Amino acid sequence: MDSVLNQPLRKLARKIRHNARWVLRISWETCPGLISGLTVGKILNSALPAALAWITRGLINAIVDTSQQGLRDLTPIIPWLLYGLALVLANAVLDFITENLNRRLADRMQVHMDMQTLEHATRLDLSWLEDPEFQDIAQRARQNTSGQIISFLTEFFNLFSNSLKIIGIIIVLFAIDPLIVLITLPTVMPYLWFKWRQSRARFTKEFRRATQRRWANYYSSLVSNRRFIPEIKLFRLADLFLDRYRTLISRFIDEDRQLHTLNLLGNFVFALVFSVFFYLLFARVAWLVLEGSLTVGDVAIFAGATKTLRDMLVSLAGHVSRMMESTLFIENLIILLGIQPRITTGAGKIPDPLRGRIEFRNVSFAYPGSRRTVLKNVTFTIEPGEIAALVGKNGAGKSTIVKLLCRLYDPVEGAILLDGVDLREIPLDYLQQQIAVVFQQAAHYEASAADNIALGNWHGLSDRRQVEEIGRLAKVDEMIREMPEGYDTMLGRNFGEYDLSGGQWQRLVLARGLAKQDAALLILDEPTRTLDAEAEFQLFSGFDTIAAGRTTLLISHRFTTINLARQIIVMDRGRVIETGSHQELLDKGGYYASYYELKERHRQLRGRMRQ
Ligand code: ATP
Numbered sequence: 001m002d003s004v005l006n007q008p009l010r011k012l013a014r015k016i017r018h019n020a021r022w023v024l025r026i027s028w029e030t031c032p033g034l035i036s037g038l039t040v041g042k043i044l045n046s047a048l049p050a051a052l053a054w055i056t057r058g059l060i061n062a063i064v065d066t067s068q069q070g071l072r073d074l075t076p077i078i079p080w081l082l083y084g085l086a087l088v089l090a091n092a093v094l095d096f097i098t099e100n101l102n103r104r105l106a107d108r109m110q111v112h113m114d115m116q117t118l119e120h121a122t123r124l125d126l127s128w129l130e131d132p133e134f135q136d137i138a139q140r141a142r143q144n145t146s147g148q149i150i151s152f153l154t155e156f157f158n159l160f161s162n163s164l165k166i167i168g169i170i171i172v173l174f175a176i177d178p179l180i181v182l183i184t185l186p187t188v189m190p191y192l193w194f195k196w197r198q199s200r201a202r203f204t205k206e207f208r209r210a211t212q213r214r215w216a217n218y219y220s221s222l223v224s225n226r227r228f229i230p231e232i233k234l235f236r237l238a239d240l241f242l243d244r245y246r247t248l249i250s251r252f253i254d255e256d257r258q259l260h261t262l263n264l265l266g267n268f269v270f271a272l273v274f275s276v277f278f279y280l281l282f283a284r285v286a287w288l289v290l291e292g293s294l295t296v297g298d299v300a301i302f303a304g305a306t307k308t309l310r311d312m313l314v315s316l317a318g319h320v321s322r323m324m325e326s327t328l329f330i331e332n333l334i335i336l337l338g339i340q341p342r343i344t345t346g347a348g349k350i351p352d353p354l355r356g357r358i359e360f361r362n363v364s365f366a367y368p369g370s371r372r373t374v375l376k377n378v379t380f381t382i383e384p385g386e387i388a389a390l391v392g393k394n395g396a397g398k399s400t401i402v403k404l405l406c407r408l409y410d411p412v413e414g415a416i417l418l419d420g421v422d423l424r425e426i427p428l429d430y431l432q433q434q435i436a437v438v439f440q441q442a443a444h445y446e447a448s449a450a451d452n453i454a455l456g457n458w459h460g461l462s463d464r465r466q467v468e469e470i471g472r473l474a475k476v477d478e479m480i481r482e483m484p485e486g487y488d489t490m491l492g493r494n495f496g497e498y499d500l501s502g503g504q505w506q507r508l509v510l511a512r513g514l515a516k517q518d519a520a521l522l523i524l525d526e527p528t529r530t531l532d533a534e535a536e537f538q539l540f541s542g543f544d545t546i547a548a549g550r551t552t553l554l555i556s557h558r559f560t561t562i563n564l565a566r567q568i569i570v571m572d573r574g575r576v577i578e579t580g581s582h583q584e585l586l587d588k589g590g591y592y593a594s595y596y597e598l599k600e601r602h603r604q605l606r607g608r609m610r611q
Contacts (some may be wrong), residue, residue: 015327020327022334026112031104042098042160042161044094045161046160052084053304053308054172054301057298058080058297060296062080098157109149109153113149117333120339125343127367130368131368133369137336140207140329140335141336148330152326152327169305173301173302177285177288183281184281194270199322215248216245216248219241222241223238223242286299343407343409343428345427345428346427346431347425348425348427355385355419355520358417359382360379362378363415373574376574376575378576383551387564387565389553389555389568389569390554391568396573399555406437410424434521435521437513443509446492448490453467456512460515470511479507484498506527506528506529507531510539513527521550527554527561540561562582567581568581577591
């Protein structure tokens, strides 16, 4: 999106109209009753100032007439007093009602827009979330956009009501002396223009700040995130990060201060100019009264109504500029909601019967937004029910294969087939339901131990018995029962008081991966990385049951794990360089054999060091 300040005014005005219509349409669809109520309330409310001015005029004229006749009688005055009282009461009741409706509208819209944004974010795929440009868009949209929508609606209704009030007052003033209106209105135009420039400048500043704001958020989260705290303390990094945070925030504050000062200056100049005109006009009205063409009541109206008009024009300028500013900010939300997922659900082809044959056919891949090809012409097949292992150095591309298989990304070239059907043609929900997976960087949920397992198949598990069964299958049942409240123990230190070690978490994450017992594919990315020897042994002793009837893909650097596989796929720098069984690959004497030999030498070296 090009900078707002560089856009021609016509284009910008079109954008503002478009965004305003967008907000009004969404608000109308979400709360038609509240919008109708507010409209009626504001229309009624807007007739009040003109009516009050007219009543004041009547009241003063009645007093002057009565006193000029030398009467001491309140009768001609009382009706005006009653009208005034009724009007003031009506004003209070209407204010109460519209304020209430406004509050309810704000609450409803807040929930609606927050939910829309969150739901949309969950539909977007990983590649968007890793894209720095998208992060900037999301950062801008996060910048209190639902607040901006509410502010737009509030300003819109205030503007609506203010405009009607101004029309009423103008009619009243016009009736006294058209010159008052003809002089007052043009003095406001430069002020409106000034306010609009200010809004545009504020928006552009905020727009350009998105990346810096993300840096600021990043630094502030570093010093308050539990995962980083040990390093930050030990490496004494707190001052460094706080300093960077302070530098960014101070720059924002300095820039804002300049704008703020300019704003105050503009308001001051406008008040000054308006006051000069006001007193010049006052002299004219006084002259007209002395001439006998206006009454004393007209003077009172002039004084009251001109001041009200001035206040209303000032607040109108405020409403217009804030409304326009809000529509510019809302643009960020419209952009965010307009972003579509790159991974779309398949046309509806389902392998029948589902056997679980995986085939990578000439798959090449680069992460979105990156020019580096991380997989090159990868081709391999895993037969139904087979256990296969992916082996290779760090960065060879093993986890990328897993992400492609789960359709977190799609290949740039080639195809991945499940039982001969391209993954892109299979309905996404169905495909993901068929995959039981443990990712290398798995989530640790702030939830009970039972829920940490059940979240792996939240819709498929109906009771605690099934969760415990999975716990036994994954060999974590005993570990969980030793926790203070067994399966009900709350894990994580954000809400509870109990946490797990790295290895314990990994065992639990593994159990979660096994929660989809009917899944045709089982994928475990480094499942034993942090397990102790006993936990690893326990897991493998029951691995036949875990893998029974499904195709399994293991990723590991440990030969204890690799040994479970019938087929080993060796990768190097994004390519498959060897495939075969353990023995076949050793006999071949290639990369795998030297990798194995290296591990053996390590083992022997460790043995010698211990002696
Ligand atoms: P390891 O054994 O260390 O887990 P791996 O074989 O699983 O390594 P991958 O995680 O698949 O390796 O990474 C393959 C390459 O892709 C690496 O060079 C890495 O820099 C790059 N890469 C991984 N994730 C991303 C990402 N989200 N965006 C851009 N590049 C990435």
